[in-house]
Amino acid sequence: IQMTQSPSSLSASVGDRVTITCRASLGIRNDLAWYQQKPGKAPQRLIYAASSLQSGVPSRFSGSGYGTEFTLTIRSLQPEDFATYYCLQHNFYPWTFGQGTKVEIK
Amino acid sequence: EVQLLESGGGLVQPGGSLRLSCAASGFTFMNYAMGWVRQAPGKGLEWVSGLSGSGGITHSADSVKGRFTISRDNSKNTLYLQMDSLRAEDTAIYYCAKDSTYYYDSSGYDSWGQGTLVTVSS
Numbered sequence: 001i002q003m004t005q006s007p008s009s010l011s012a013s014v015g016d017r018v019t020i021t022c023r024a025s026l027g028i029r030n031d032l033a034w035y036q037q038k039p040g041k042a043p044q045r046l047i048y049a050a051s052s053l054q055s056g057v058p059s060r061f062s063g064s065g066y067g068t069e070f071t072l073t074i075r076s077l078q079p080e081d082f083a084t085y086y087c088l089q090h091n092f093y094p095w096t097f098g099q100g101t102k103v104e105i106k
Numbered sequence: 107e108v109q110l111l112e113s114g115g116g117l118v119q120p121g122g123s124l125r126l127s128c129a130a131s132g133f134t135f136m137n138y139a140m141g142w143v144r145q146a147p148g149k150g151l152e153w154v155s156g157l158s159g160s161g162g163i164t165h166s167a168d169s170v171k172g173r174f175t176i177s178r179d180n181s182k183n184t185l186y187l188q189m190d191s192l193r194a195e196d197t198a199i200y201y202c203a204k205d206s207t208y209y210y211d212s213s214g215y216d217s218w219g220q221g222t223l224v225t226v227s228s
Contacts, residue, residue: 031212031213031214032214033213033214033215035151037151041220042201042218042219042220042221043143043151043201043218044218045214045215045216048206048213048214048216049213052213054216086150086151088151088153088214088215090212090213090214093156093165094153094165094166094167094168095141095153095156096153097143097150097151097152097153098150099150100150100151
């Protein structure tokens with residue numbers, strides 16, 4: 001399954017609303033997770049089952065979608081949110097990640 | 107607290123072999139599927155291989171199939187990745203990751219190690 005993530009990068013300001021999209025080449029139900037990765041660090045899960053918030057993750061992060069279209073939204077971007085974000089489909093093997101979205105400071 | 111500590115990375119020549127280990131603690135290791143994910147320098151994440159809690163079910167990416175073997179020793183709480191016939195394109199940070207379930211009804215990886223760097227070069 002191919003995961004097409006867009007955009008590949010974006011520039012935004014603190015307080016902005018940011019939306020990242022992943023599209024699956026086949027339906028994957030809600031078997032999708034979102035990860036945040038900061039430079040030199042391991043990824044951290046933000047969202048699982050497409051829309052469930054990982055414990056400890058701020059509520060400004062939210063996920064939605066089912067089947068082939070999924071969205072990660074950051075409601076009000078904070079300085080610590082500048083990072084790269086990845087989606088992961090785990091419905092079919094081999095599991096596949098999106099290409100990543102780098103969120104940079106405008 | 108879940109802890110995953112990878113080891114075994116290093117410099118290896120093309121065609122060579124390396125075995126990565128991931129020592130797990132803070133959870134009942136045998137109850138969870140595990141996996142390996144890699145990241146080439148400056149690139150995105152690539153899923154490499156995964157296996158069930160017992161180790162009886164394994165899956166691998168096409169890019170490593172026939173060359174890499176994932177396994178686990180539940181008595182030692184350790185995950186392994188045996189890498190043979192290494193190529194330059196296998197150069198990456200290799201992360202060990204814990205699944206959220208034994209195998210079925212996964213919700214993806216919920217914990218990750220800090221990674222170990224593998225460099226394949228002559």
